[in-house]
Amino acid sequence: MDALSISSLPISYDFRKETWRHTLLLSFQSLGVIYGRLSTAPLYVLESIDPEDIRSPNEIHELFSFVFWTLTIIPLLKYACIVLRADDDGEGGPFSLYSLLCRHARVGLLPSNRGSDKILHHEKDSPSKGKLENKARRAIEKHKSCHYLLLFLALLGACMILSDAILTPAISVLSATSGLGRSLATISVKFFSSEKTKDHVANGLKKYVPTPAACAVLVCLFTLQHHGTKRIGFIFAPIVIIWLFFISGFGLYNIIHCDPQILRAVSPVYLLRFMKKINLRHWKLLSSVVLCIAGSEAMFADLGHFSKKSIKITFICFIYPVLLLTYAGQAAFMSKYFSAADAFHLSESIPNKNLQHVFAVLSLFASAVGSQATITAGFSIINQCQALDCFPRVKVVHTSEQILGQVYVPDVNWLFMTLSLAITIGLHDVSQLAKATGLAVTSAMLVTTCLMSLVIALYWEKSWFASVCFLLFFGSIEAIYLSTSLVSFFRGAWCLIILFLLFMTTMGAWHYGTLKKYEFDVENKVSVEWLTDYSPGLGVSRVPGIGFVYSDVDTGIPAFFSHFITNLPAFHQVLIFVSFKSSPVPYIPENRRYLIGRVGPKEYKIYRCIVRYGYCDNVRDTDDFEDQIISLIGEFITREEYDCEALSSPEGKMIILGSPMEDGNALVTVAETSSSTCTPTIRESESQRHLLDIPSDSANPPITRKRVRFTLPPKSPQMRASVREELLEIIEARESGTAYFLGQSHLLARKGSNFFKKFLIMAYVFLDKNSREPPVALNIPNAALLEVGTLYTL
Structure with a gap:
């Protein structure tokens, strides 16, 4: 797509005049872009748990209770109900929150913010003149360390989202190809009579098929990115819908036939029971549970590609209930067969063996779709960072003439693909990738919580009590999950530090x-x-x-x-x-x-x-x-x-x-x-x-x-x-x-x-x-x- 002339530049779509027809259309597209990540999380959330760490079916009930309340508190309450309201003229992500603070607290360290010419400031959104808020603003503006801290938080959040855009395709596709390897092993053993040969072939397929197959899918996924958000949304949305109905249908089946008592685990009593006997083993289990909300940050970071109404309606009316049904069914199956081999794999919860092969193929397509949310969010973050002189000059292609937030960055796309392939080949283990992904997810969410608490006080002009309550409530939950990911630092989370240093050095050096x-x-x-x-x-x-x-x-x-x-x-x-x-x-x-x-x-x-x-x-x-x-x-x-x-x-x-x-x-x-x-x-x-x-x-x-x-x-x-x-x-x-x-x-x-x-x-x-x-x-x-x-x- 060539550069557009000024007279034909796309204009920002006014979502305030959005019709219900357009809302439904955007909701449909968002399924293939934003919610693919949340929808494919059941592939690796419980699979990344070490079976030796589960001692009884009751612990599976308690883990499902954590999944239920985590999905309810973070994506539903925090993002859908609160954070989405803090958009910056339709844009989301950590840099949009930082830009709001730059305008309302004057904490910007960017060259354009350091000029003395007042005519360069935007004419609207002038700071509040309230006495309490003015004191707070003056305190923040006075201390230079606060300016550097806020910029560091914005860059940290951006680095975590970019790292997530590399880790998510790797873990999603690798977990799906693992199921494909098991399916091929099941089919191939029928052609051999010797038990030794069967075991040798089955183990070989399970071990050597996933990584090459995952690399091939990753190349195809990143090659499709130039088609833009709109086309990708239309292509991927039907896959997500079929996938969700497929896994939720078998989830309902497993609840009825395996363990109907799993529904009682929505009670917070199960949380307290788990926390009473907390130890290092239980702490490691929570590092896998946090992956159930992987993709929630994309609801806010991808806001420029869609509207708040479409994102909220899709999650509340479809994604949230379907995911709960899926996790409940998988937990019900695990509680009944928790001692069986491969019981923690989602594919094993499919009762019909022939449908397991269908599941293997469908999960492969769904995993590719699941990576789209973080890749698209990565493009949005790069576009914002480059415009604010925090990232080197790269080509940004606007793929829509109506919605300027829909962008594609070719150079970064190939960088994402290269790093994702390197991590897939280097680690080739879902459990290790899960630890790194969990650390990236919780870090990005914690950054959003910190910046959002300041936005509540300085932009929404709420009391500091409300701001502190928001920070303590959501920040404490995310800090707990962050600490569980740090416990597994040497089991895969270390690779996130390498990605973080790469992106932070790039952004920091360019900004400096x-x-x-x-x-x-x-x-x-x-x-x-x-x-x-x-x-x-x-x-x-x-x-x-x-x-x-x-x-x-x-x-x-x-x-x-x-x-x-x-x-x-x-x-x-x-x-x-x-x-x-x-x-x-x-x-x-x-x-x-x-x-x-x-x-x-x-x-x-x-x-x-x-x-x-x-x-x-x-x-x-x-x-x-x-x-x-x-x-x-x-x-x-x-x-x-x-x-x-x-x-x-x-x-x-x-x-x-x-x-x-x-x-x-x-x-x-x-x-x-x-x-x-x-x-x-x-x-x-x-x-x-x-x-x-x-x-x-x-x-x-x-x-x-x-x-x-x-x-x-x-x-x-x-x-x-x-x-x-x-x-x-x-x-x-x-x-x-x-x-x-x-x-x-x-x-x-x-x-x-x-x-x-x-x-x-x-x-x-x-x-x-x-x-x-x-x-x-x-x-x-x-x-x-x-x-x-x-x-x-x-």
């Missing part, structure tokens, strides 16, 4: 490098007067054309451009400084996205454009981005004198703009009929060669670029002479050609820096060299692009 670069640029920028007043004394000349200067600073002249002027004293007759500023919000309305202003006096024809975007916006990957800016500058010129909404900035007046005016008083664009492969115009090439001192015989490779011309509007004779003259000069400069200036940074640690700082800088340099090019450079002709190298000594 980006932040230090921004601080260096701010400290070394030069004043506007240097360019407008003192540059003539340096012999600087103006050449025909428009120059776009891209930088991170929103005031002054970036250091790399002053370095360029000092060595090559010339710049274009129209100069436009462009900077991108991320805001801790999902979307910036298109009509409030651009801030246009002047740099210096009018006669210098120097302008500044600040582009604001949210962490789900897609602004940079556009073909006509510069043409849009030129149109908006023309609108700024016509509205400059009388605009009442103009904002003040350190450099003067700035106007918030979006789409060009409908009355046609600004520049009018005319697309040329020839938009096929072409080369730069003669005047454009000559002006650039004159500016950059390039030999005239240098060859320009053909490029594909749509050419747009600008003309004055029909009402131009009614304009003021100064406005008309300035617009004509911009048109003339556009016809003369366009050049683009980018800063190319080279980071270097100071002598005597500690090892940790050197390591972060080395990691950032490595990531910067191997990540995607800056989005603004993707569609710029090579002949018109100039990168100015700057050495950053940190």
Whole structure:
């Protein structure tokens, strides 16, 4: 899917106007995306328990009681009823909660949050003015350690979700292929007469079939991701529905025929009975029980792909009762045959042996579907992290024109597949993978609980008593499950630490490098007067054309451009400084996205454009981005004198703009009929060669670029002479050609820096060299692009 032009960018779907028909449609799709993980958890929740740790059927009843109350408290009460209400304009996940806190407590450490220009802040959602809340906010804003702690929590939650996106496909598919291996072993032994041969073949199939089969399924699963959430939802949803009816039907059968008394275990008395005799053996059993809620975090993290109403209705009316029926039936079967071999496998609870083969095939498809929730959540988290400068540049493909939250990240998809295959081959054991998955699940949930407690107090403006109660109630339950996973650290949970260090190093190094670069640029920028007043004394000349200067600073002249002027004293007759500023919000309305202003006096024809975007916006990957800016500058010129909404900035007046005016008083664009492969115009090439001192015989490779011309509007004779003259000069400069200036940074640690700082800088340099090019450079002709190298000594 190619980048969309600004005029055709998908708009955020307004779920408040959602019809029941659309809700049911989204509910159907969510079954194949969000709830596949919860639906396939019965494959490995009780299977990951060591049979030697179960001493009596009563313990199975007590474990089912834990499953029942855990499913009721965490996904139903916490997520469906409370956390889903804390969406950030339809977006979920730890970074959405962090963005709410950044806006309402001003704890952001991102470059855009550290600027002094107040006009960059979003206009709505201003903090509360309550006396108690103001004291709390001031206390949090005052202590810098609180800022770093909240950012660490957001990154920790993101790392756990990304790790879960790798572990879940491995454990889901491996547990399903284990059943396939047993099914093949059952069939194959019929062809041999010798008991020794039967045992040898059966053991070989059980041992060697699951891992290769799991790898093949994983490759197919990740290959399907480019189809997008909508198509995958339609493909996978029927599989989940058939799977749930299949296992819940046999669950009901086992309750009736094996142990109807299992239904009494919903009483909390069974919980207390289990806790009274708690020991290390029982603690290890709980580390498997926590997997029954694996996938609950996806209900919130995947919120951008669906609506709150569809997610809530699907879980309460279908997923929750069906899962309880399934676990109750499996526990009833285990309580009757707990001493039998393989009794803890879900496939053994199928009474008909022929249907067990059907179960093996169906579970294989269902396990692939079950991985979709965490993979999709991983894409959403990567999109948010990248927009907030916490992840290296990767390509993000928006797979829906109506719902911007539905994204696909190709580079990360193949990274997930590689790591998932490595873990599957390396561990090839469901029990060990279960310990690592349980630790990832509980860690992510605990992070959400901590951030959510602050959102309750600072965003919902509830009392701190309510916030503390939420933290203690849900946090204590999740902390208990977290400790049970840590007990099994050396039995598989250690691999999560490796994934955590990988992602945290990547995010931390990129954030550190980006932040230090921004601080260096701010400290070394030069004043506007240097360019407008003192540059003539340096012999600087103006050449025909428009120059776009891209930088991170929103005031002054970036250091790399002053370095360029000092060595090559010339710049274009129209100069436009462009900077991108991320805001801790999902979307910036298109009509409030651009801030246009002047740099210096009018006669210098120097302008500044600040582009604001949210962490789900897609602004940079556009073909006509510069043409849009030129149109908006023309609108700024016509509205400059009388605009009442103009904002003040350190450099003067700035106007918030979006789409060009409908009355046609600004520049009018005319697309040329020839938009096929072409080369730069003669005047454009000559002006650039004159500016950059390039030999005239240098060859320009053909490029594909749509050419747009600008003309004055029909009402131009009614304009003021100064406005008309300035617009004509911009048109003339556009016809003369366009050049683009980018800063190319080279980071270097100071002598005597500690090892940790050197390591972060080395990691950032490595990531910067191997990540995607800056989005603004993707569609710029090579002949018109100039990168100015700057050495950053940190």
